[in-house]
Amino acid sequence: MARRYGENQTMHIQEMAVAQGIPENYLVQILTVLRGAGVVKSKRGKEGGYCLARPPGEITFGDVVRAVQGHVLDIPSLGDPNCSEGMKEVWRKMKTSAEQIADNVTFEELAATAEPTGGMFYI
Numbered sequence: 001m002a003r004r005y006g007e008n009q010t011m012h013i014q015e016m017a018v019a020q021g022i023p024e025n026y027l028v029q030i031l032t033v034l035r036g037a038g039v040v041k042s043k044r045g046k047e048g049g050y051c052l053a054r055p056p057g058e059i060t061f062g063d064v065v066r067a068v069q070g071h072v073l074d075i076p077s078l079g080d081p082n083c084s085e086g087m088k089e090v091w092r093k094m095k096t097s098a099e100q101i102a103d104n105v106t107f108e109e110l111a112a113t114a115e116p117t118g119g120m121f122y123i
Contacts (some may be wrong), residue, residue: 001040002056002111010042010049030068038069056111062102073098 001011013031017024031050034040041053052059065072075091077083082090 001050001052002059002107003114005052005056010047010051012049016050034064035068037063039064039067052107055108057106057108059107061104061105061107061110062099064107072102102121 001016004011013027016022017027020027022030031040031042035042035050035053038053039059040050042048042050063071064067073095074094077091078088078095
């Protein structure tokens, strides 16, 4: 969708599923979540499908991961009363670093470096 942004066309679920090697039923679930998060929008009808709701330069990898998973990096130890404060501080730094990296990669950048045939984006 990022590569087609600005062409005023939507992508059909079948087309995306084949290109990314994702089962259609699973892709529908992901797209529903992304639509709810305002990352994609859908259009009904014969010419319907999905497209990005915002320019790909405004959508970060972090936005998508948070929409799908709820967080960029889940660290259960942060809520563990048996985990020492020293270790929690290390875990917090790791979490912060992962979030900064994810928030600094846009889908415009990903689309520019992706292989023309697609490739799998593991979310």
